[in-house]
Amino acid sequence: MMSPAQCQQARLARDRRYDGLFFTAVKTTGIYCRPICPAPPPLEKNVEYFPSAVTAAQAGYRPCLRCRPDSAPGSPAWRGKSTTFVRAQRLIDEGALIDSGLAQLAGRLGVTDRYLRRLFNDEMGLSPKAYSLYQQCLLAKKLLHESQLSITDIALASGFNSIRRFNDCFYQHFSLTPTQVRKQLNGAEQGEGKNQMKTVTVTLSYRPPYDWPSVRDFFASRLIEGLEWLDENSYGRTFGKEYGQGWFTAHYEQDKACFRVELSLSNLQCLPRAIANIRRCLDLDADSAVIDSAIEVAMGEPLGQTGLRLPGIWSPFEAGIRAILGQQVSVKAARNLVEKLILMNPGHHSGRYFFPEPEALGEYDLNLLGMPERRRETLRIFGRYVAEQGIEDANELLALPGIGPWTVDYLKMRGLSDPNIFLVGDLGVKKALEKRPCQPELAAPWQSYLTLYLWKTL
Numbered sequence: 001m002m003s004p005a006q007c008q009q010a011r012l013a014r015d016r017r018y019d020g021l022f023f024t025a026v027k028t029t030g031i032y033c034r035p036i037c038p039a040p041p042p043l044e045k046n047v048e049y050f051p052s053a054v055t056a057a058q059a060g061y062r063p064c065l066r067c068r069p070d071s072a073p074g075s076p077a078w079r080g081k082s083t084t085f086v087r088a089q090r091l092i093d094e095g096a097l098i099d100s101g102l103a104q105l106a107g108r109l110g111v112t113d114r115y116l117r118r119l120f121n122d123e124m125g126l127s128p129k130a131y132s133l134y135q136q137c138l139l140a141k142k143l144l145h146e147s148q149l150s151i152t153d154i155a156l157a158s159g160f161n162s163i164r165r166f167n168d169c170f171y172q173h174f175s176l177t178p179t180q181v182r183k184q185l186n187g188a189e190q191g192e193g194k195n196q197m198k199t200v201t202v203t204l205s206y207r208p209p210y211d212w213p214s215v216r217d218f219f220a221s222r223l224i225e226g227l228e229w230l231d232e233n234s235y236g237r238t239f240g241k242e243y244g245q246g247w248f249t250a251h252y253e254q255d256k257a258c259f260r261v262e263l264s265l266s267n268l269q270c271l272p273r274a275i276a277n278i279r280r281c282l283d284l285d286a287d288s289a290v291i292d293s294a295i296e297v298a299m300g301e302p303l304g305q306t307g308l309r310l311p312g313i314w315s316p317f318e319a320g321i322r323a324i325l326g327q328q329v330s331v332k333a334a335r336n337l338v339e340k341l342i343l344m345n346p347g348h349h350s351g352r353y354f355f356p357e358p359e360a361l362g363e364y365d366l367n368l369l370g371m372p373e374r375r376r377e378t379l380r381i382f383g384r385y386v387a388e389q390g391i392e393d394a395n396e397l398l399a400l401p402g403i404g405p406w407t408v409d410y411l412k413m414r415g416l417s418d419p420n421i422f423l424v425g426d427l428g429v430k431k432a433l434e435k436r437p438c439q440p441e442l443a444a445p446w447q448s449y450l451t452l453y454l455w456k457t458l
Contacts, residue, residue: 007049011035016208016257017289020073023050025061032056037067051075054134058126062174063138065184068145070138071258073205074285084109085119088128095272097132098159108392136160137173139272144181147200149268151178157200157268197246197264202275204250205258206284209307212252214456215282218311221331222322224338226353238354239277239314244270247352248278259284280417281312291419291446295453298443299436308449312417316391318355319415323407324378325371340369358387378402413448422447432457 002010002022010018014036025032025048032050033039050056053069063069088096088109096105105128106113120128140158143149152163155178160166170178212233219228219235228237229249236249246265253260261278265271279285288307296302313319321341326334342353344364356364361383366376381400394412397403406425413421422440423429432454443450 002049004049007035008044008047011037011047012041014038019205019207019257020075020285021207021287023053023056023069023072024048025050025056025059030061031064032061032069033064034067034069034072037064039064039066052124053138054124054126054131057134057173058124058130062176063141065181068142070142070145071203071205073207074279075207075287082119082123084111084116085123088116088119089131090276092128092132093135093272094276095159095270097129098136098269098272102128132159133169134173136272137170139275140166140170140178141174141181142202143200144178146202149198149200151182153198153268154178157198157271159269159272197266198268200263200265200271202261202263203253203256203258204261204275204279204282204284205256206282207287208257209288210254210257211288211305211307211309212254214305215309215311216252218452222335224335224342226339226348226351227342227355235282237314238349238352239265239274240354240357241267242270242315243274243277244268245354246274248274250278250282277314281314283309283312283417286310286419291449294443294446295450298440298450299438299453303453308453310417310419310448310452311414313414314355316394316411316415317358317386319411320382320386320391320397320403320407321355321361321379322414323410324375324382324402325369326410327375327407337369337371344368356383358383361387374402413451418448420445420447421451423451426451428458429454 007022007024011024016036018035022035023032024035024037026042027046027048028042032053050059052075053063053072088105091105091108102113102116106116109116117127120126120131124131136158140154143154143157147154149157155163155166158166160169167177216230216235220230223230228235234249234251236247238247239245244265244267246263248261248263250259250261259282263274265274286309288309291308292303292306295308313322322334322338325337325341341356341364345354345356347354362380366379369376378401382403385397385400391397394408394416397408397411398405406423409421409423412418413423429451436454436457438450440447440450
C-alpha cells in the first residue's frame, strides 16, 4: 500500500498510472472513489485510503456512481503474499463459489475450508463467501451501467439464481436497488428476446502505459484464421463451452485507458469467468512501471518502448497443444499446424471456429497434420490426460512422453500467465542472447516479460 502522502499526490493529479492501486474514501459522504474521479477533490482531513474496493466497502463506504470503482484495473500489489490466497482469489473471481461450495474450492487448493477462511480473514478481513458476493455485485453494477441486459439476465450473469437474493445483496452493498441504478442512468430494462446467444458490452480498464502495438503484432504473427481476428485497434477470438461458448472482440481505446469488449456467449452464468480470462489474455492488471524497471535492470539498458504486456492464450490446454505443435519448428509452421487442427473441429458458427475440446482430440485424424508419429501420439496422450485430470499442476505434465521443460514452461507462461518464466531453452531466446546478453535472475519475478522482450529484439 502506498503512503498517505503518495496517495494524496496521485489523487490530486488524477494520474491514471495509480488507478486501481488504491481507493479514496470520503468520510463526509460515505463514498469511495478511484484516484482519477472527476469530482472536485475532497479535503485531505476528510479522506481515508484503502488498498482495494473490497476493503473500502467492508469499512462501510459505497461506490461512487461517477468514477465507478467497479471499472478500475486490478492491482496485484494489494493481493496477499500467500500463493494459496492468490490462487483462491483468482478462482473466486472466475466464479468458483458460484459453481460450487467452499469445501470444493478448498479441495482444489489442497487445504481445508477452515484454513481458507482464516487465510481470507488474515489477508482481507472478510470471508471467502463475502468476497465472492461483493465481486458478484460489482459485476452486476458494471452490467447495469454498460449493458442492455435485463435485470433478470444481469442477476443470472452475476451468479444469483434468485432475483430477491440479488436485490437484497445489491442493496446491502450499495444502498441502492438494481432498478434504482438503472433509473439514475435513465436506462430502460431491455431484454434480448429469446436469442440463444446473449450479447454484452463492457469496458475493461488498464493502468497505463500499455504497449498495444507490440501486443497486436505478437497476436498477429500467431493468429489462427477463423479462431481469431485482428485489426489495427482490436483483437477477438472464439472460446469454448467452459466459458459459455461464444466469442469476443476487444477494442483498444487509448484515450480512455481501456478496452471496450463486445461478448457474445450462450451461457450468461459463465460471464464472470469469461471476463476474467479476457483480462488475463490481454494482461490488463500488470503494473508496467514495476515490470519495465525490472527488465531494464536485467538488460542493463533502457527500454525503447514502455508498457510491456504478456499476451495470453485462452486456456492452458490450447497453450499446451500450440507448444507441442511448435516443437522444433518455426512460428509460421506451428501456426499452419494449428490451423489444420482447427479445421478438423466440426463445431463452427458463422465462419467462426472453436478450438477442440480435450475429450474430442482423440477422434481427429491427426495423420492429416503431416508431422512425426511420435508427436502425434504426444497430442493424443496430452488430450486424454487433460480430459481426465485437467491441469492443476502443470509440472506433472513432464511425466508424459514427448513433453519436456520448454513445452511446460510455454504452457505456464502463456496459458496460465505465469509472470516468472524464462524460456532459457527457446531458440529465439538463445539467438537474442547472443547479441544482447543479460542477467535473467535480476528480472525476477517478471522473467516472462524478459523472455517477451528478447523475442521482440529479433
